[in-house]
Amino acid sequence: MELENRKVETPNNLKDLILERIQEFDLGPSHGKEHLERVLGFALQLQDKYGGDVDIITAASLLHDLGRSNPELHGQDSRDLSVELALGVLEEVKFPPQKIPKVITCILEHDQPENTPSSRESEILKDADFLSGLGVEGIFRIALWTGESREGIESLIDRLSEKMRKRIASLTFPESRLYAQREYLLVRMVLDDYNRGKERSLPEIDENRFHIVIDGMSGAGKSTLIENLSRYFEELGKGVIKIKEPGETYSKVRSILGPESDPYSNILCFLLDRMRIKTDLRGNPEESIILSDRSFVSSAVYQQLKGIPPEEGISPEEISFLNRVALQPSIIIILVTSPEEALKRIMRRHEELGIPLGKNETLEGLRSAREKFLSMSDILPTLQFIDTTDKTEEEVFREALNVLRKNMLIDFNQ
Numbered sequence: 035m036e037l038e039n040r041k042v043e044t045p046n047n048l049k050d051l052i053l054e055r056i057q058e059f060d061l062g063p064s065h066g067k068e069h070l071e072r073v074l075g076f077a078l079q080l081q082d083k084y085g086g087d088v089d090i091i092t093a094a095s096l097l098h099d100l101g102r103s104n105p106e107l108h109g110q111d112s113r114d115l116s117v118e119l120a121l122g123v124l125e126e127v128k129f130p131p132q133k134i135p136k137v138i139t140c141i142l143e144h145d146q147p148e149n150t151p152s153s154r155e156s157e158i159l160k161d162a163d164f165l166s167g168l169g170v171e172g173i174f175r176i177a178l179w180t181g182e183s184r185e186g187i188e189s190l191i192d193r194l195s196e197k198m199r200k201r202i203a204s205l206t207f208p209e210s211r212l213y214a215q216r217e218y219l220l221v222r223m224v225l226d227d228y229n230r231g232k233e234r235s236l237p238e239i240d241e242n243r244f245h246i247v248i249d250g251m252s253g254a255g256k257s258t259l260i261e262n263l264s265r266y267f268e269e270l271g272k273g274v275i276k277i278k279e280p281g282e283t284y285s286k287v288r289s290i291l292g293p294e295s296d297p298y299s300n301i302l303c304f305l306l307d308r309m310r311i312k313t314d315l316r317g318n319p320e321e322s323i324i325l326s327d328r329s330f331v332s333s334a335v336y337q338q339l340k341g342i343p344p345e346e347g348i349s350p351e352e353i354s355f356l357n358r359v360a361l362q363p364s365i366i367i368i369l370v371t372s373p374e375e376a377l378k379r380i381m382r383r384h385e386e387l388g389i390p391l392g393k394n395e396t397l398e399g400l401r402s403a404r405e406k407f408l409s410m411s412d413i414l415p416t417l418q419f420i421d422t423t424d425k426t427e428e429e430v431f432r433e434a435l436n437v438l439r440k441n442m443l444i445d446f447n448q
């Protein structure tokens with residue numbers, strides 16, 4: 035009794051001590067160290083603003099899921115096991131006995147949306163734990179947990195929709211709610227896509243209408259290739275329509291927004307331009323080949339080259355995803371060349387035709403552009419690359435035709 039009443043100081047390396055001590059528990063893939071550290075991260079941010087005892091919050095965050103070491107236990111049974119195991123750990127790491135009951139309360143109150151936490155520390159653990167089950171992190175972890183529990187897709191979907199919504203509705207702090215709403219939209223998009231996928235059919239290829247995008251570095255030979263392809267298709271008797279970005283709609287909207295418009299608006303101007311083209315082309319069914327000079331791939335590349343932080347702009351993934359509403363390319367060919375050769379061509383154009391030099395048209399800028407275009411295949415694995423270094427116009431044209439034949443399974447001569 036005497037010992038329990040005596041104030042004991044918390045060991046100053048509490049987090050490391052607990053993490054080391056709980057290594058022996060097999061918490062399973064979904065509730066392991068990554069999860070505990072994430073929960074602790076959220077919890078300490080909330081503590082920083084809303085107060086509460088840091089030691090209790092730290093211990094509760096790291097010990098709240100020990101019961102998950104037995105995946106057969108759920109709900110109260112799992113929480114009871116967490117408490118039992120946590121008591122042992124707290125004693126071993128010499129946690130102040132006077133604070134132990136508060137840690138236990140946090141663990142007992144943490145994972146039921148209908149429970150009302152009885153202390154600040156409890157409120158914080160509950161919010162922090164729910165936050166670590168949202169967004170992509172939530173999808174990964176919940177999918178793992180569903181598998182660990184030997185349950186299937188239906189149960190996973192129930193957890194991602196019904197249960198996650200209830201958890202979000204029960205959050206205490208406004209920061210948690212804002213974070214949760216943003217992350218939950220990602221989850222809804224995944225669910226929406228999954229549901230649509232149930233009756234998903236393959237896209238229909240219109241044998242008489244192709245949209246070929248030629249994109250890539252400045253000075254790699256895009257315009258020349260487009261001219262050669264255009265002539266070739268016209269000689270075959272096909273209708274050809276050429277599109278060059280940025281188009282008319284882009285220029286009009288940009289002139290309304292002015293030169294200082296933000297990067298996000300700029301990306302949306304391009305998208306608007308492409309959507310407009312899609313609508314315009316609906317009235318031109320006789321055109322069988324659409325040749326585009328540049329596309330959303332350039333938007334994604336140049337956005338990165340401007341060095342705009344993600345919170346101000348949008349990521350290459352988002353730019354590519356947004357393009358779903360625009361005219362879909364049948365194929366995208368990216369031309370790259372050595373930065374030296376590109377610069378030589380750009381300078382020639384500049385001197386002979388007076389075309390002004392772009393911001394990225396330096397050796398360094400072209401090197402970065404080349405790198406970024408090549409890295410777009412991480413996001414878009416169907417991109418086709420042609421390296422035009424040391425190749426003649428005719429060689430590039432032949433190579434492009436081969437790429438088209440091979441990828442579109444079509445013999446244009448027919």
Ligand SMILES: [Fe+2]
Nearest residue numbers: 069098099163
């Ligand atoms: Fe948890």
